[in-house]
Amino acid sequence: MNLEHLIEEAKQARDKAYVPYSKFAVGAALLTNDGKVYQGCNIENAAYSVANCAERTALFKAYSEGDTSFAALVVTADTNRPVPPCGACRQVISELCPKDMKVILTNLKGDRKELTVEELLPGAFSPEDLNE
Numbered sequence: 667m668n669l670e671h672l673i674e675e676a677k678q679a680r681d682k683a684y685v686p687y688s689k690f691a692v693g694a695a696l697l698t699n700d701g702k703v704y705q706g707c708n709i710e711n712a713a714y715s716v717a718n719c720a721e722r723t724a725l726f727k728a729y730s731e732g733d734t735s736f737a738a739l740v741v742t743a744d745t746n747r748p749v750p751p752c753g754a755c756r757q758v759i760s761e762l763c764p765k766d767m768k769v770i771l772t773n774l775k776g777d778r779k780e781l782t783v784e785e786l787l788p789g790a791f792s793p794e795d796l797n798e
């Protein structure tokens with residue numbers, strides 16, 4: 667699975683976004699270590715606060731299917747800079763993905779920013795903190 671293909675999957679996911687309120691469509695593509703790809707889009711709701719971001723949609727789809735071993739995540743939107751994930755998504759990514767996993771942020775112009783999960787949310791609150 668090359669990166670160009672994973673970016674294409676994220677764009678395809680974005681086309682499925684349900685965004686009647688913000689009109690801001692986001693797509694994500696999550697690659698598992700088995701080579702499977704889970705697409706995710708953002709899904710909004712008339713009760714605005716229950717919207718689900720594209721990144722979490724992809725992660726929750728994979729996890730709920732028993733796929734829990736991840737190799738890379740691409741996120742894309744029609745933004746001026748590579749789209750930055752929100753704080754809630756950073757927290758979820760940080761817990762469910764390896765710290766050294768690559769997260770590739772992109773936009774429709776083709777700009778890219780690649781960083782690790784640790785770089786996305788340095789010093790994240792983690793399950794270990796609950797046991798201290």
Ligand SMILES: O=c1ccn([C@H]2C[C@H](O)[C@@H](CO)O2)c(=O)[nH]1
Pocket residue numbers: 685688690691692707708709710717718719720721741749750751752755
């Ligand atoms: O990284 C991001 C940032 C925002 N959104 C969604 C949430 C909401 O539906 C819309 C506007 O914030 O974009 C995502 O899906 N991912």
